[in-house]
Amino acid sequence: MTPQDLLKHSDTGEPWPVNGGAEFAELPSAYRSALAVRALRIGRGEIPRGYKIGFTNRTIWPRYGVFVPIWGSMWQTTVDACDGAGTVSLARLCQPRIEPEAVFGFKATPRTDASLEDLFDALDWVAPGFEIVQSHRPDWKFTAPQTVADGGLHGRLLVGRKRSIADLAPDADRLHRMLAAARVRLLKGGSLVEEGAGAHVLDSPLHALLHFLVELRSCPGATDLAAGDIVTTGTWTDAWPVQAGETWTARFDSALPSLEVRFT
Numbered sequence: 001m002t003p004q005d006l007l008k009h010s011d012t013g014e015p016w017p018v019n020g021g022a023e024f025a026e027l028p029s030a031y032r033s034a035l036a037v038r039a040l041r042i043g044r045g046e047i048p049r050g051y052k053i054g055f056t057n058r059t060i061w062p063r064y065g066v067f068v069p070i071w072g073s074m075w076q077t078t079v080d081a082c083d084g085a086g087t088v089s090l091a092r093l094c095q096p097r098i099e100p101e102a103v104f105g106f107k108a109t110p111r112t113d114a115s116l117e118d119l120f121d122a123l124d125w126v127a128p129g130f131e132i133v134q135s136h137r138p139d140w141k142f143t144a145p146q147t148v149a150d151g152g153l154h155g156r157l158l159v160g161r162k163r164s165i166a167d168l169a170p171d172a173d174r175l176h177r178m179l180a181a182a183r184v185r186l187l188k189g190g191s192l193v194e195e196g197a198g199a200h201v202l203d204s205p206l207h208a209l210l211h212f213l214v215e216l217r218s219c220p221g222a223t224d225l226a227a228g229d230i231v232t233t234g235t236w237t238d239a240w241p242v243q244a245g246e247t248w249t250a251r252f253d254s255a256l257p258s259l260e261v262r263f264t
Contacts, residue, residue: 001147003036009136010037010151013092016136021146027070030145035221037151038073040172048223049230050106050143051216052131052154056208056234063238066144071212071228072152073211079230081159086261090244093134093155094189096258099235100184100250100259102205105127106229110213119210120172122225125162126179126205128189128250128259129232132156132238148218157232160259168255172206180204182255184236189252196236205233 001020009016024030041046041247054070062069090096109122114122128223137146147153159176169175179198188194202208216222225231242248242263249260 003033003040006037007040007060012174014092024145024149027145027202030148031219033149034237049074049076052152052232053208053212053234056154057188059200059236060063068144070152072154072264075153079157084161085175086158087262088156088158089264094136096132096134096155096237096242098248099131099133100186101129101232101235103127103230103232106225106227108227115208123165125164127162128160128256130158130261131232158261161257176204176206178255182186183253186237187249192235193240201234208233
């Protein structure tokens, strides 16, 4: 599949052919294709908003047969913000699923060879998020390179109420421990679906963010983080199928406020 093919499926929501993506056998070639799609989207006027990290939750690796974190681009047209409750359209998404996550906003580019503390100093805020992921592969059966070529499985992102990093924790270690200890209850229409924890995400969302920064900067042709970028760091639970008309809620027990989404 060419970058133009990948972009067409992203635009329409149509699934890939049954054997689509077989050519993506290695991560480097998949990232080259993903970056080519990114260039096409920028070329037609789309504005990047940051990045998503996927498969940071080690507890779900065996379920999907993917045992390494991946990343992809997010866009002004795919990211929305709300003050605790919002609406997201599932139009033109392929097999959408919901993921409760921690989302970070940057006020500066992290320094070269950034430590966890350097990363902390570059952050502006953290917020709860619902990433709506999608797969153009049949039945969510894929390899890690195929997920990269498929836009990192990104569909939409709803960002909830932001909390200032400076108000939340005095240093990186305190923020790491706070987010690692936090838990979330994911509810569908008021009924509990699953509970998750920040520690599931590469030990904490802050650690996941540092892992991503190293991977991003080692990828030829990738664009570095900049002030104003946002990064969503991976699901605290499994990814659950969603449909229009449903309402889902993430209730965090500490650090992050609750978030509700209604799907249309």
